[in-house]
Amino acid sequence: MLGVSLAPATDAGKSAAGLGVVILGYLGAGALLAGLVLGGFSALLSFWAGIRESPVFIQIGRRAFFGAAAMTALAAVLLEVALLTHDFSLAYVAEHTDLSTPTALVAAGFYGGQEGSLLYWTLILGLLGSASLVAGASLGGRVAAYATGILAVILSFFLFVLAVVASPFDLLSITPPDGLGLNPVLRDGGMLIHPPVVLAGFAAFAIPFSFAAASLLAGRVDAAWIRHTRRFALLAWSLQTAGLLLGMWWAYHVLGWGGYWGWDPVENVALMPWLATTAYLHSSQVQEKRGRLRGWNLGLVMLAFLLVVFGTFIVRSGVVPSVHTFAISAIGPWFLGFLFVCIVFSAVLLAARANAAPAALGRPPAPVSREGAFVLQNLLLIGVIAVVFWGTVLPLVSGLFGLERVVGTPYYERAAAPLFAALLALLAIGPLLPWRRAGRPTMRALRWPAAAAALALVVLGAAGSRSVPVLIAVPLAAAAAATVLTEYGRAVVRKPEVLVRKRRRYGAYLAHLGLVVVVVGVAASHLGQQEKEVTLAPGGKVTLAGYTLTYTGSEQRQLADHTDFVAGLRFGDRTLEPSRATYAGLGGQALTHVAITTTPVADVYVVLAGINEDGTASFRVFVNPLVTWIWAGGAVIILGVVLGNAGERGVEAELARRRIPITLTA
């Protein structure tokens, strides 16, 4: 508790660190408490103002939320100052940094541990929440008021956990001269980008959720919320896309097992909200264009946030062992309670209000139509979520019934691969289907993707590929790429200006193309990986998949915070230097530094397993085909989303043009 943690502060005050340092801890704890009070006040006032439709109180509630966000920002600044000034009177600073840690990583220690990363989460929620409230002011009093209230409840919950259960401002009774240092695995450039992006993505999912729930509470399940929600859902989705890819890139470069995705529980829980929001970004178009699937869209947005809370619980409570597990902490039960409240709230709200939306307009669409493709795509994505969810909770559900079971990569691959293949096929066909009903012209349009798939199949057959997954994945990817390229080709030939006027559509096609590139990279690297373990004396050679490496010898390098054992391997005119770092300050913890060199068709990936006393060195060498395609494809996806949505045309104007009523009050 806070009172306890502040009590021994007098000892810290006597230490060399001085009085100013202790004040940082007090100020930080005070800022969190002030934020909590403001957040709670904002929540109560906003709900009351929503019920009463009182503009004055709506305004005050909103300002209280801004105040809570400002207090969170103040706490974040104080923690960062404490880190950068090496204020080891704070337990968090002492546990996650030391004097030898490079400054950039000391700054990154902000989100390197449980408490600090929660504060970062809360900070992003406060900032993006404030931005969404400013942008959403036009949504109408009651929706805005309820959205403020829900955001304030979520913010207050996090501030409560930070202020009372897991404070980053807890003081140590004695100020140590040096800290423990950051976990060696986290001492990497990847630490500067992956966690902040993925945590920001997690936090951002709260905003679409708040507005969806607010629309339901206010009984305004109309098109206006879609426009507002889509923007923030897209932001959360983009952050999560980048976060997932950066995590894969980091795992690939740091962990040294030659792969980038291990179906670890923590990877799974980051993937599920992304899948749900991918479904929403597609199905929301059905609502925008055809006024259908209102309840479904609300459900998807709420599901994404519930999966985020579920994921946060899984990651931070330590219920499932994982490579990402945080240190021991008491926050598990609090997050379980929060998850329970969120699930009940969402379920009751959806059950009570979603059906209140008026029935869809006009005739139901034909199964073979754009709408039909979106619905099928949504069902497939929900199927993937179900597979991943079951694999993640199985150890717990089976444990509850007394026989603990766990599933590994083969389960996920077997269960999810057919669904991914079907999604890939839809990626080729869906964009060519017209709204309402597909006719003969559509069949003609499908000839290009069909031809591309056939060509890919012939090329693979001629190249001697006998792997069934490759023979399915690559032709489908070729078909999907052909679909995008024919759509672009048609636009360029007929009316080039539509590329700009309908940039959301063509941006999305670019993202599809990026996804195809990612799929090819994943298929090639996953199915075509080659691996060899070898022990070499200086001058010895190893050849794998036609690549030859020559071991030139090893050396020891003493750096500020660790000792590096470096082995040299000659590869053509390049030298690869895989190494092992030993951190003296951390009980001799060791870390591998992988050496990777990229050729146009494959990565040569070398891990130093050990340097032996007789001068030989043991290596694990991988040849991973087309891994760079994954990173390049990811960049294309983000580029497509950014280009497609920069200066987005108002959806209300679009709806007015199509004569779809904007407000359908329940």
Added chain:
Amino acid sequence: MTRRSAVLGAVAIFLGSILILSLAWGLQHAALSNPPVLGKTAPRLAIETTSGSQVRVWELQGKPVVLNFWASWCGPCVEEGGVLARAAQAHSDVAFVGADNRDTTSGFSAFEQRHPHPYPAGPIVTGTYQSYGVAGLPATFFIDSQGVVLASFTGPLDSKTLEHYLGLIAS
């Protein structure tokens, strides 16, 4: 309320309760909530090797034991595998045991084909990893010849660190 929505609601509540109960069970059995084992008699644990024979840690008394928790999906476990294998061959007076946990049978056997352990390794058949407070993998426990846990190490071992701990339990 129609009959259909009542049935749907009941199913949703049932599944939701199972989920929340499972998560609560997980909290009760979280690897992290267990008391530390350092300085105490090693909790009972047995594994079954590919040949089908069982190795019981509590029956290895009289010999120091290096108990390594690993899994086939765990990259750092593969990384330290060579270090452990060499140490096991160099120290015939120490019993090395590899406890595979949170793994699949197929994952385990595929791993054994690619990286066969020179010492007994296999899935846990008696006891749990939780009784050792294992949260992340790999985790290694150093047990002296009296069966007392003297040290533990989380993360991949290098040969220098391993030798340090081996010296601890040998004396």
